[in-house]
Amino acid sequence: MTKAAELAKMGEVLTNSQIGGRRNMIINGAMQVSQRATSATGLGASDGYFTVDRFQLNFSSTSARFTMTQDSPTDLPGFTKALKLDCTTADTSLSAGEYLILHHKLEGQDVQQLKKGTSDAEKFTISFYVKGNANATYTLEIEDVDNNRYNSQEFSITTSWNRVVLTFDGDTTGVLGNDNGNSIRINFWLFVGSNFTSGTHTDNVWHTTGTQRVGDNQTSLADSTDRTFFLTGLQMELGSVATPFEHKRTGEQLQECQRYFQKISSMDCAAAYVSGQPAPTFNFAYPTPMRSAPTITITNPAGGIGNSASYNQRNITKDSYNFYLTGSNNTHVAIGHNGEPASITLEAEL
Numbered sequence: 208m209t210k211a212a213e214l215a216k217m218g219e220v221l222t223n224s225q226i227g228g229r230r231n232m233i234i235n236g237a238m239q240v241s242q243r244a245t246s247a248t249g250l251g252a253s254d255g256y257f258t259v260d261r262f263q264l265n266f267s268s269t270s271a272r273f274t275m276t277q278d279s280p281t282d283l284p285g286f287t288k289a290l291k292l293d294c295t296t297a298d299t300s301l302s303a304g305e306y307l308i309l310h311h312k313l314e315g316q317d318v319q320q321l322k323k324g325t326s327d328a329e330k331f332t333i334s335f336y337v338k339g340n341a342n343a344t345y346t347l348e349i350e351d352v353d354n355n356r357y358n359s360q361e362f363s364i365t366t367s368w369n370r371v372v373l374t375f376d377g378d379t380t381g382v383l384g385n386d387n388g389n390s391i392r393i394n395f396w397l398f399v400g401s402n403f404t405s406g407t408h409t410d411n412v413w414h415t416t417g418t419q420r421v422g423d424n425q426t427s428l429a430d431s432t433d434r435t436f437f438l439t440g441l442q443m444e445l446g447s448v449a450t451p452f453e454h455k456r457t458g459e460q461l462q463e464c465q466r467y468f469q470k471i472s473s474m475d476c477a478a479a480y481v482s483g484q485p486a487p488t489f490n491f492a493y494p495t496p497m498r499s500a501p502t503i504t505i506t507n508p509a510g511g512i513g514n515s516a517s518y519n520q521r522n523i524t525k526d527s528y529n530f531y532l533t534g535s536n537n538t539h540v541a542i543g544h545n546g547e548p549a550s551i552t553l554e555a556e557l
Contacts, residue, residue, distance in 0.1 A: 249272050346395075352389050471551045505552075518542060
């Protein structure tokens with residue numbers, strides 16, 4: 208790049224206020240946080256968040272199976288973690304409605320700077336580092352969930368890490384909700400049937416046609432058990448220039464992820480229970496306030512010292528909840544007991 212071109216790019220960056228402050232709209236783009244697990248196998252029968260926080264796998268009608276891992280690359284300076292997908296059972300004959308999408312979801316109130324649905328709608332750029340076991344072509348789509356609008360572009364990968372940079376035009380149609388609901392989905396289409404490819408696809412065009420969502424040159428990640436897909440350094444920012452990836456402290460990134468999911472691995476408390484008296488009640492404030500009142504799942508929920516006990520939860524908010532314990536008359540009741548602490552997960556995903 209010539210010096211003049213470098214200066215022109217820097218001018219655009221400054222114009223779009225991309226130096227200083229927070230640029231990246233993605234949470235956990237460096238794949239540092241993986242609260243649920245670092246590896247999950249046999250994936251394909253159902254959707255879910257399995258390993259790396261904020262990245263969801265969405266399957267439809269497939270017999271293919273995958274392992275999802277928080278990988279630790281040693282060949283990409285500046286990055287120590289990556290998301291890896293490995294095909295373990297191939298599906299070489301895709302049905303029309305079959306697909307695998309890797310999602311990253313954004314709240315409407317966090318993407319208002321796109322000015323979507325106005326005459327001032329902004330361009331934005333998505334960049335990421337990617338590689339695989341062989342050359343391949345996949346599709347990255349921006350989905351406006353509020354207005355059922357789509358814009359996608361193909362990208363190619365090789366066996367070496369490469370940074371892909373894709374700039375998307377602003378969309379003057381369809382205002383995004385200014386709330387904590389899911390307004391934008393970033394979709395990595397990794398295999399797909401003809402229901403989404405039979406139309407004529409054009410890169411970087413906003414539209415509403417389901418058959419045009421995926422590129423014409425799409426590779427299937429399910430076509431061989433040799434197939435792998437590695438991803439890290441995902442960034443979404445205003446403007447048409449991809450600035451260097453915005454690294455965040457691990458603790459800061461964890462706190463952002465905990466808005467959607469938290470796991471408390473060890474919890475113990477105990478009290479005496481007397482029949483006819485108010486049940487022992489405990490208030491639990493979450494380490495980080497959540498997007499909405501979460502779904503709470505507890506393992507090893509309650510026990511008694513020599514007697515059974517019952518765990519009951521109530522008053523669930525985005526900040527805290529309380530629970531009470533009941534049991535046999537005149538006994539001790541506990542959450543986590545006999546040296547076996549309880550564990551709790553809190554989920555408020557989009």
